[in-house]
Amino acid sequence: MSGETPTDSTERHVGLIGYGAAGRACAALLLADPRYRLTVLTRSPPGEPLPDRLSVVASLDVLIAACPRIIVEAASAEAFASLVPACLRAGIDVVAASIGALQSQETGDAVVAACREGHSRLVLPSGAVGGLDYIAAAALAGDIAVTYTSRKPPAAWTAELTEAGLAEAARSEPVTLFEGSAPEAAKLYPRNLNAGLTVALAAGIDRTRVRVVADPSVSTNTHEIEVTGAAGDAYLRFANKPSPDNPKTSMITALSLASAVQKRLDPMQ
Ligand SMILES: NC(=O)c1ccc[n+]([C@@H]2O[C@H](COP(=O)([O-])OP(=O)(O)OC[C@H]3O[C@@H](n4cnc5c(N)ncnc54)[C@H](O)[C@@H]3O)[C@@H](O)[C@H]2O)c1
CATH class of the missing domain: 3.30.360.10 (Dihydrodipicolinate Reductase; domain 2)
Structure with missing residues (x-):
């Protein structure tokens, strides 16, 4: 290999469920790279103007039909339980923030069955911790x-x-x-x-x-x-330090979600 950093200019289409503190910050981090575009599932349209390369949808079916390469869940434990298995069944890997949802045996079983059916994987990011x-x-x-x-x-x-x-x-x-x-x-x-x-x-x-x-x-x-x-x-x-834009969430959470997405999409891990 030459001394140059290998480049990969492939477009990266990412789905996002939830556009709150962590979701917004994760979206901003990914969109800083011009290769990324995002399709975001929200419960109500965001009040502010949307960034370039980000579009909003109102249903999970539309999000899945848009065929993102990976979906980030940054909504809630309830949203995880009701939405993530369908993404996995559709063959789309999911990076999930609301890992606490897996305290439910039923949700854990649904995730495993959906991964088998869709040949997909649930990615557990390090979130607020590491190691x-x-x-x-x-x-x-x-x-x-x-x-x-x-x-x-x-x-x-x-x-x-x-x-x-x-x-x-x-x-x-x-x-x-x-x-x-x-x-x-x-x-x-x-x-x-x-x-x-x-x-x-x-x-x-x-x-x-x-x-x-x-x-x-x-x-x-x-x-x-x-x-x-x-x-x-x-x-x-x-x-952990609070996010500069939103003190309700730790800065590291969104960084961890964005980093997990990059790792999954980068040719080299
Ligand atoms: N893994 C970790 O270490 C870690 C750290 C911090 C937060 N979290 C989790 O990440 C999640 C997001 O945290 P946050 O601080 O951004 O919360 P937040 O309340 O600021 O944002 C959540 C957003 O998701 C939206 N939402 C909820 N249900 C939805 C649905 N069914 N469809 C579409 N949108 C939906 C809400 O309207 C809200 O805008 C929470 O579950 C939180 O517990 C995980």
């Missing part, structure tokens, strides 16, 4: 034990802390709101515990404990992963 390659590899060496801890400022859990009578305590010390399995956590907090299930799917559900902590010492959403096993021990900590 999943290490965790999955370490799990092959035999028993590993993984603890995933979500630490957020108490303001992120105001309703839950108030309901538990712990709002005052959480002003001065960390308060553990939940400790248990990743599927339980994702069921209880469907919008917040995608990362716990992502880690558990890499390590094994039975080998992963999840903790949810309201912690006054952190100012940003923080994820900690502790791994012990035959291959060694690891401690990973991710302190």
